[in-house]
């Protein structure tokens with residue numbers, strides 16, 4: 097063998113081995129003899145990571161209990177270095193949102209661009225409103241609908257948050273001692289929305305989360321106060337009238353459904369289509385939104401506890417916990433693994449300790 101060939105014979109395998117070693121590190125794969133740092137989802141295995149020194153110093157100088165600007169995002173980046181910013185609601189520049197433009201609902205808005213334009217031209221507002229938008233530090237709470245909220249008298253604590261997020265048809269009236277009386281926004285979809293107009297609270301944003309193209313048609317009719325003509329295609333009866341001005345209506349950025357499903361929880365991609373067990377519950381979508389847009393994040397009313405199948409699923413009705421087993425869209429146990437990471441890493445505070 098010529099010396100040049102000999103050299104190639106030695107160098108080539110070394111290059112290949114070197115490449116495998118390098119990419120396994122990049123892909124967070126386990127390298128023999130080296131402890132893995134990340135789990136499959138890309139979260140640090142060590143959830144006790146510290147904040148960067150400059151932030152720790154800045155927070156140390158704040159008076160006790162004061163809101164810490166950038167806290168949730170900084171904590172999240174410490175255990176999930178891939179985190180990127182994302183706005184709460186769609187605005188007129190929504191077509192520039194690279195991550196959602198190529199996905200169909202619910203993971204994006206491909207094919208729905210025109211109807212979204214029509215809706216946004218009527219709503220004309222794309223933020224939380226001047227007062228909340230100008231806050232230097234926002235504390236948000238996501239109120240889940242779990243039965244665990246009953247008889248804990250957390251209402252006044254919940255009302256202290258700057259932003260109170262409620263979901264679907266969960267009532268306030270009659271339950272204020274436990275769930276509070278303030279609603280900054282209610283996130284929902286056609287089948288989840290409050291059906292009785294008199295049950296909508298005043299001064300709250302109606303935040304729409306789309307799961308299928310038909311949902312956008314429904315929203316356009318609600319925004320333009322048109323009579324709902326097509327009722328087939330929904331999986332349950334839907335609200336026919338939403339007593340909200342167009343200026344009080346927002347479209348939730350679908351990126352949060354995509355990120356929660358594919359990145360944070362690790363649900364199946366299913367070619368980017370909604371399918372068996374690849375949809376996060378709305379509460380987890382709302383938490384994902386808050387991680388990007390609030391400085392501090394708390395939750396209450398979260399927890400599907402399979403050890404108590406007869407416990408109430410919701411705080412406002414007698415349906416039992418075991419009913420969640422019928423859900424084919426969610427993967428409750430994988431979702432819980434993600435939520436537990438957030439609690440363990442002190443990124444979110446769980447007021448009812450159900451996660």
Ligand SMILES: CC(=O)N[C@H]1[C@H]([C@H](O)[C@H](O)CO)O[C@](OP(=O)(O)OC[C@H]2O[C@@H](n3ccc(N)nc3=O)[C@H](O)[C@@H]2O)(C(=O)O)C[C@@H]1O
Nearest residue numbers: 240241242243263264288377378379380398399400409423
């Ligand atoms: C039959 C069915 O599809 N039920 C779903 C219902 C239903 O559509 C609405 O109640 C409207 O009728 O909505 C869901 O959610 P739901 O409206 O029940 O509750 C809102 C969010 O609170 C969290 N939650 C709720 C109950 C509980 N015991 N533990 C919790 O952690 C969850 O994060 C949940 O998302 C949904 O949209 O996600 C999830 C449910 O799976």
Ligand SMILES: CC(=O)N[C@@H]1[C@@H](O)[C@H](O[C@@H]2O[C@H](CO)[C@H](O)[C@H](O)[C@H]2O)[C@@H](CO)O[C@H]1O
Nearest residue numbers: 285287307308329330331375377378423425
């Ligand atoms: C395409 C379609 O309408 N699918 C329906 C699902 O959206 C729906 O799941 C429900 O979808 C909702 C969004 O529309 C929420 O994610 C909710 O948590 C989830 O349970 C199920 C309910 O049993 O019925 C199917 O036919």
